[in-house]
Amino acid sequence: MNTPDEEEVTAEGGHGAVPVTGVETGQGEKPSRRTWPLYEVFVRGKRGLNHVHVGSLHAPDDEMALHNARDVYTRRNEGVSIWVVKADDITASSPAEKDPFFDPSADKVYRHPTFYRIPEEVPHL
Amino acid sequence: MSPHAMEEDATNAYQSLSETTDHDDPRWAFGTGIVEEAGAEVSAPVPEGVDAADLAAYCLMLGDDALIYSHRLSEWVSNAPELEEEVALANTALDLLGQARVLLARSGHVEGDGRDEDALAYQRSDARFRNVGLAELSDDLDFARAIGRLLIFSTWRLALLHRLVGSTDPVIAAVAGKGVKELTYHRDYAARWTLRLGDGTDESHRRMQDALDALWPYVGELFRTSDEETRLAGAGVAVDPGTTREEFDAVLDEVVSKATLTLPDRPAIGTIGGRGGRQGVHTEHLGHALAQMQSLARQHPGATW
Amino acid sequence: MSVAMPETDERVLETGFDATIAADQRIEPRDWMPEGYRKTLIRQIAQHAHSEIIGMQPEGNWILRAPSLRRKAILLAKVQDEAGHGMYLYAAAETLGVDREELTEKLIDSKQKYSSIFNYPTLSYADIGVIGWLVDGAAICNQVPLCRCSYGPYARAMIRICKEESFHQRQGYELLLAMANGTDEQKRMVQESTDRWWWPSLMMFGPPDGDSPNSQQSMAWNIKRHTNDELRQRFVDMSVPQAEALGVTLPDPELRWNDERKAHDYGEPDWEEFKAVVAGSGPANAQRVAHRRRAHEGGAWVREAAQAYADKQAARKNEARKAAA
Numbered sequence: 001m002n003t004p005d006e007e008e009v010t011a012e013g014g015h016g017a018v019p020v021t022g023v024e025t026g027q028g029e030k031p032s033r034r035t036w037p038l039y040e041v042f043v044r045g046k047r048g049l050n051h052v053h054v055g056s057l058h059a060p061d062d063e064m065a066l067h068n069a070r071d072v073y074t075r076r077n078e079g080v081s082i083w084v085v086k087a088d089d090i091t092a093s094s095p096a097e098k099d100p101f102f103d104p105s106a107d108k109v110y111r112h113p114t115f116y117r118i119p120e121e122v123p124h125l
Numbered sequence: 126m127s128p129h130a131m132e133e134d135a136t137n138a139y140q141s142l143s144e145t146t147d148h149d150d151p152r153w154a155f156g157t158g159i160v161e162e163a164g165a166e167v168s169a170p171v172p173e174g175v176d177a178a179d180l181a182a183y184c185l186m187l188g189d190d191a192l193i194y195s196h197r198l199s200e201w202v203s204n205a206p207e208l209e210e211e212v213a214l215a216n217t218a219l220d221l222l223g224q225a226r227v228l229l230a231r232s233g234h235v236e237g238d239g240r241d242e243d244a245l246a247y248q249r250s251d252a253r254f255r256n257v258g259l260a261e262l263s264d265d266l267d268f269a270r271a272i273g274r275l276l277i278f279s280t281w282r283l284a285l286l287h288r289l290v291g292s293t294d295p296v297i298a299a300v301a302g303k304g305v306k307e308l309t310y311h312r313d314y315a316a317r318w319t320l321r322l323g324d325g326t327d328e329s330h331r332r333m334q335d336a337l338d339a340l341w342p343y344v345g346e347l348f349r350t351s352d353e354e355t356r357l358a359g360a361g362v363a364v365d366p367g368t369t370r371e372e373f374d375a376v377l378d379e380v381v382s383k384a385t386l387t388l389p390d391r392p393a394i395g396t397i398g399g400r401g402g403r404q405g406v407h408t409e410h411l412g413h414a415l416a417q418m419q420s421l422a423r424q425h426p427g428a429t430w
Numbered sequence: 431m432s433v434a435m436p437e438t439d440e441r442v443l444e445t446g447f448d449a450t451i452a453a454d455q456r457i458e459p460r461d462w463m464p465e466g467y468r469k470t471l472i473r474q475i476a477q478h479a480h481s482e483i484i485g486m487q488p489e490g491n492w493i494l495r496a497p498s499l500r501r502k503a504i505l506l507a508k509v510q511d512e513a514g515h516g517m518y519l520y521a522a523a524e525t526l527g528v529d530r531e532e533l534t535e536k537l538i539d540s541k542q543k544y545s546s547i548f549n550y551p552t553l554s555y556a557d558i559g560v561i562g563w564l565v566d567g568a569a570i571c572n573q574v575p576l577c578r579c580s581y582g583p584y585a586r587a588m589i590r591i592c593k594e595e596s597f598h599q600r601q602g603y604e605l606l607l608a609m610a611n612g613t614d615e616q617k618r619m620v621q622e623s624t625d626r627w628w629w630p631s632l633m634m635f636g637p638p639d640g641d642s643p644n645s646q647q648s649m650a651w652n653i654k655r656h657t658n659d660e661l662r663q664r665f666v667d668m669s670v671p672q673a674e675a676l677g678v679t680l681p682d683p684e685l686r687w688n689d690e691r692k693a694h695d696y697g698e699p700d701w702e703e704f705k706a707v708v709a710g711s712g713p714a715n716a717q718r719v720a721h722r723r724r725a726h727e728g729g730a731w732v733r734e735a736a737q738a739y740a741d742k743q744a745a746r747k748n749e750a751r752k753a754a755a
Contacts, residue, residue: 007708007709008644009637009704009708010644010645010658011634012474012477012648012653012654013474013477013481013572013576014478014482014569014573014576014591015545015547015568015634016572016633016634016636017545017547017633017634017635017637018477018543018546019543020473020644020645023473023477023542024536024541024542025469025472025473034737035531035733036736036737038521055517055518055587057517057521058207058208058209059209060321060733060736060739061743063317064209064317064321067313067314068209068213071209071212071213071216072209072212075216092460192499199502199506200494202486202506203486203725204724205729206725206728206729206730207732207733208483208513208520210729210732211510212510212513212517215506215507215509215513216510219503219507222499222502222503222506223503225499226500246499247497266728268732320739321735321736321739322732322735324739324742325734325736325737326734326735326738328734329732329735329738418495420495421496422497422498425497425616427613428612428615429498429608430497430500430501430605430609430612
């Protein structure tokens with residue numbers, strides 16, 4: 001750890017100045033407690049549109065995930081359809097998959113493919 | 126739209142700051158759009174054959190329940206057990222605050238002394254508040270208490286609002302129409318969590334049962350009928366809360382037993398000379414809530430914010 | 431498929447990564463990325479998320495005392511938005527292989543930090559307005575360029591957040607306008623609050639640009655898009671006319687328009703105070719972290735209960751399926 005005097009600070013992230021040295025980043029260390037699984041959330045903004053990925057959240061089970069998704073991602077807009085799916089249950093391809101060098105075990109490091117691009121025409125996102 | 130167009134649009138969020146404030150964002154509608162959204166004018170005439178003082182008092186009862194409970198719920202801000210619950214509890218507090226504002230405004234209008242929602246919220250003393258005791262308790266940041274109280278409150282209020290959709294007062298009917306959807310959601314949320322806490326771990330089961338036990342004395346008051354309610358029920362404005370008890374018991378019984386909990390058997394808190402929250406006689410908790418809620422507004426008489 | 435990646439292959443991947451950055455395109459979660467890029471992003475996004483969550487406290491401090499019901503609703507909605515922003519950002523960080531719980535533990539153990547601005551207390555209701563105006567204003571200067579950040583999930587989270595932030599800044603400024611046109615006491619509150627928050631707001635952009643190797647690397651990676659001083663200048667130039675419109679004086683005697691630079695000159699913030707706040711001895715550091723710890727640890731039994739219930743339900747479903755078979 002750096003002492004405060006050696007600590008380098010700069011504006012990064014939304015609210016500005018934070019230390020950039022001596023900060024632990026961790027990477028997939030097991031948290032001390034078991035945590036709620038991660039869900040990916042897909043919303044159909046209105047009839048005639050596809051469900052699109054809008055983000056993710058944590059929930060203990062499917063039912064809670066669905067309700068949390070409504071609170072967080074639709075501000076409880078009625079009439080929208082929501083899908084939630086455990087991130088672990090998604091099988092994803094990589095943009096670099098056609099590259100023979102790509103190692104499929106990288107799957108484990110980048111745990112889930114989140115934040116697909118949101119089309120602009122989808123309301124309330 | 127191309128990705129680049131999106132980014133330019135996003136960058137414009139910065140530009141838009143210097144533009145004049147427009148009020149098209151729904152979040153700016155606080156205080157302006159809610160009544161219209163509810164589908165009625167606060168200034169609608171008092172229904173024929175209805176005593177204006179009774180109607181003003183009844184709007185205060187329904188409004189104060191929502192206002193004081195919303196205030197207590199917002200104690201959870203930055204204290205919830207998980208970020209998802211943070212958002213859900215704040216949504217609930219906002220829904221109730223919205224209901225309160227319309228009902229207080231209606232009360233002030235019907236009363237005819239020129240008091241608006243803020244005059245009623247911030248310049249009344251405890252004895253002028255008409256809410257039930259259940260609304261004024263603090264959860265003391267015990268999530269089981271929060272869930273137990275929300276289950277009881279939302280089941281009761283939903284039963285009331287269901288019946289009030291047909292109120293002859295257009296403002297009450299409009300608030301009820303919107304409120305039914307909101308309260309259905311609150312009750313759902315509370316029921317889901319009651320199941321999870323009741324049938325979760327030993328600790329959560331114990332805490333949830335303790336919470337129900339502690340809250341149960343405040344249930345009886347919810348079904349006591351005030352004189353104003355009796356008179357207004359006859360005129361088709363109000364509902365007699367006593368008529369909602371059966372529905373309330375059925376819902377609570379179903380949720381509580383599914384959650385492997387037991388409905389408490391505890392006596393209701395008593396009244397003083399027959400008077401309780403509806404008559405302005407409160408628990409000791411309300412004074413503290415109001416001392417905090419009203420402190421700043423009262424320090425600046427005549428100020429607008 | 432390869433098991434261990436030969437060094438030449440890594441070099442090929444790195445060339446691909448560099449080309450993507452050079453073309454100002456987005457890196458996506460499953461793309462190969464250098465370890466330093468990943469770590470820098472985890473640090474930045476996590477500390478950004480922490481800032482949103484800790485930032486709920488100073489404003490939450492006034493929800494129960496908001497002076498009108500409209501102000502109460504606006505403030506409640508705003509603080510709720512910040513919880514939402516924290517969630518979006520933690521989710522973006524999770525695409526890099528960390529867990530929200532892990533990040534929260536690092537926050538409450540002070541192994542990761544949050545923006546120093548939230549270590550200042552909110553002492554009057556004018557602070558709610560000034561936070562919206564100056565603190566959110568400064569945040570927007572920082573955040574808008576991040577909508578074009580090279581890491582896709584972060585950039586997309588920021589687009590969403592920026593749209594909501596403009597509401598935040600506007601509500602703050604609108605409150606100040608109301609107060610500035612209000613009673614003498616309200617006017618005094620606005621000036622006093624501006625005096626307290628102006629310098630800490632300037633400090634939000636960090637110390638003057640030196641030869642920070644971290645910043646330079648972040649700029650090369652298109653994670654950071656402007657220098658501290660560039661952003662600070664932009665903020666000062668934006669704030670001066672807004673202060674005039676409010677009728678408040680910004681507490682800097684050196685602040686004046688420089689016609690040559692076509693920008694405002696301004697004084698030097700107290701970097702000693704800044705260092706002290708960053709090092710942990712700001713007015714509210716201990717309080718903020720303790721509050722977050724209390725909420726998180728106090729909620730552990732709730733999270734465990736929901737998990738236990740989910741496990742029981744899954745087991746019951748299994749039993750039922752077996753019985754049916």
